[in-house]
Amino acid sequence: xxDSERDHIFGEWLTRHKGIxxxxxxxxxxxxxxxxxLFQEIVIQVWRSVDAFRGDSSVPTWMYRVALNTALAWxxxxxxxxxxxxxxxxxxxxxxxxxxxxxxxxxxxxxxQIAQLKDVDRSVALLLLDGFSYKEIASIxxxxxxxxxxxxxxxxxxxxxxxxxxxx
Amino acid sequence: xxNLDDLMAVWRSQDDAPLHDVNKxxxxxxxxxxxxxxxxxxxxxxxxxxxxxxxxxxAMALFLWIMxxxxxRNVMTGWDFVIPTIGAVAAxxxxxxxYVNHKGQARREQRFGESLRDQLNRSIAQLDDRTTRSRMTxxxxxxxxxxxxxxxxxxxxxxxxxFSDDGYLVVSMIFMSIWAVGTGVWELHRQAREVLPRKQRLxxxxxxxDAS
Numbered sequence: 001x002x003d004s005e006r007d008h009i010f011g012e013w014l015t016r017h018k019g020i021x022x023x024x025x026x027x028x029x030x031x032x033x034x035x036x037x038l039f040q041e042i043v044i045q046v047w048r049s050v051d052a053f054r055g056d057s058s059v060p061t062w063m064y065r066v067a068l069n070t071a072l073a074w075x076x077x078x079x080x081x082x083x084x085x086x087x088x089x090x091x092x093x094x095x096x097x098x099x100x101x102x103x104x105x106x107x108x109x110x111x112x113q114i115a116q117l118k119d120v121d122r123s124v125a126l127l128l129l130d131g132f133s134y135k136e137i138a139s140i141x142x143x144x145x146x147x148x149x150x151x152x153x154x155x156x157x158x159x160x161x162x163x164x165x166x167x168x
Numbered sequence: 169x170x171n172l173d174d175l176m177a178v179w180r181s182q183d184d185a186p187l188h189d190v191n192k193x194x195x196x197x198x199x200x201x202x203x204x205x206x207x208x209x210x211x212x213x214x215x216x217x218x219x220x221x222x223x224x225x226x227a228m229a230l231f232l233w234i235m236x237x238x239x240x241r242n243v244m245t246g247w248d249f250v251i252p253t254i255g256a257v258a259a260x261x262x263x264x265x266x267y268v269n270h271k272g273q274a275r276r277e278q279r280f281g282e283s284l285r286d287q288l289n290r291s292i293a294q295l296d297d298r299t300t301r302s303r304m305t306x307x308x309x310x311x312x313x314x315x316x317x318x319x320x321x322x323x324x325x326x327x328x329x330x331f332s333d334d335g336y337l338v339v340s341m342i343f344m345s346i347w348a349v350g351t352g353v354w355e356l357h358r359q360a361r362e363v364l365p366r367k368q369r370l371x372x373x374x375x376x377x378d379a380s
Contacts, residue, residue, distance in 0.1 A: 003203065014190065022188045043195065044202050069287040072373055094198060096189045103185045106178045120376045123284065129179040142285025143377060156172060
């Protein structure tokens with residue numbers, strides 16, 4: 001695949017599905033610098049993955065796969081270390097924070113609850129909330145459907161419990 | 169109390185008002201830098217292979233030329249032919265081992281799928297391969313450090329020369345060998361410090377998946 005073709009496909013993916021990347025970044029990194037770091041890492045991995053995409057799954061599924069795999073294996077320390085070897089000056093400012101004025105405050109509450117889950121459960125929660133089926137979640141994460149079911153029940157119970165606790 | 173459908177509706181509301189946006193100019197620049205970095209590392213790899221191959225072939229050709237062209241055949245003994253031959257065979261065995269190891273690793277990696285579990289297993293296999301390659305490199309560095317001294321000392325002994333005849337050469341080779349071995353050991357330790365925490369994190373994630 002030629003560079004221009006890859007850039008074109010990547011540009012289209014990003015325009016249509018950048019929300020996926022933002023969600024993953026928000027769930028796995030909590031400080032501004034970390035989010036910049038992780039976003040850069042994910043964007044590069046997605047860009048590299050364009051060549052490997054064969055269309056066996058939908059583009060959002062593919063982007064979720066790449067983004068979650070990157071986020072789970074990502075650690076800030078290593079990322080900084082790698083950058084020390086290969087100076088990369090443009091990272092700050094790559095990801096711009098949008099105004100939260102028009103956002104439903106319950107979205108922030110959901111992010112807070114997801115942040116308290118274990119690493120893998122966060123992936124399952126993200127996929128569940130974005131409407132992926134048990135089968136799709138199982139395929140992306142590499143669990144059996146019954147295991148996904150168990151995890152989802154635990155996540156739902158945790159969210160409901162938290163909500164009840166706060167409203168009481 | 170909100171049910172799952174309500175939660176999903178709340179969650180999807182952020183698609184209309186995203187949390188972030190991307191600076192496209194910086195993104196374009198970042199990707200060009202990444203591309204340049206990739207190209208540079210590929211070029212470097214290619215050059216290392218070319219230079220190493222040319223160096224090996226050149227050294228072997230030089231040895232051969234010295235053996236054939238030397239006029240004072242009384243000085244040459246059978247060992248003078250055996251030692252470079254063993255060296256050349258060892259170099260070829262090392263080359264083949266590296267190639268077979270590389271192909272084997274590529275095959276192992278292809279067996280993994282695309283799920284998160286497979287990606288974790290692939291990453292762990294890559295880290296293991298990196299550790300193995302570092303160890304192999306260290307063994308080669310050790311051999312590269314020790315063998316020339318051994319060959320030189322053996323050559324002096326076989327040709328019935330005294331240590332003082334080639335004293336400077338022996339001392340400088342010993343220093344170079346100590347430096348090469350020291351650097352190799354330091355690099356191996358550095359890589360182990362880098363790889364171990366990452367491997368532990370990946371294994372912990374895998375354990376978390378299995379614990380469901």
